[in-house]
Amino acid sequence: MNDYGVTGSTTGVEVLIKLHIEELWSGITAIDRYGEWSPECYYGAWLEEGARFEARNRFKDGFETYVTCTVTVMQAPHRFGWDVYGDEDVPFAHWEYELQDQGDKTLVRQSFTHGPGNSGMRIGAVENPERAAEAIQGRLDQLAANMRSTLTAMESALRMPR
Template sequence: MNDYGVTGATTGVGVLMNLPIHELWSGITAIERYGEWSPECYYGAWLEPGARFEARNRFADGLETYVTCTVTVFQEPTRFGWDVYGDEDVPFAHWEYALADRGAQTLVQQTFSHGPGESGLRMGVTKYPDRAAEIIQGRLDELAANMRSTLAAMETALS
């Protein structure tokens, strides 16, 4: 089956935040607070603290998803990442934060990479293959904007 460029599609943002690294780390790993900050994720809860969590997302079109995430990177206080799973045994996404200490500030690099699993993006490009590049770029742009919004809300809440 044609992948149309979905697997490996990646975006990210770099933001200098006015928080020391340890304070930012506490926010980034506070999965239960993501619903306060994210434009899409409205719920998060640890299933196994530091190892697995569940998340619920709501999209502009009203679609809701329920996912399980497995932590793949936990290097306090500099890196935190996880794979996202739907109903399959393979992840459909990977999210990661990399933090660099700048004293009273922290440089945050947040990235998203699409995995091989089934997702709304993959279904969209399969349904409209002639628009695959446009659909993928639109979603990556939306994710980058959401990252910026989430980080700004997190910074405000933690300040």
């Protein structure tokens, strides 16, 4: 089946954050706080600390998703990544953070890669093949903007005393 370029489509951002690497690491791995920062993810909770978590997302049109994520890399304080699963046994996405110590700042690279599993992006591409490339790029651009928003909000929150 043609997936119109969905599988393997990727986007990412690189942002210099004004936090020590350990401070940023504490935020990136605070799954329960993602709802405070993300434009889409409104809930996250560990199912097995360091191994699996659940997340709930709400989109601008009101559509909601509930997913389970499996941590694929956790190398404190430099790399954290996970695969996202819906109802299938194959992931439909992979998210990852790479952190580089810059003294009192941290260079963070966040990336998203679409997997082979079923997702809204894939359904949209299959249902509207004539607009698939445009829709895929639009979603990737939206994800990159959301990454920047999330990192900015995370940085602000972690700089403030709780």
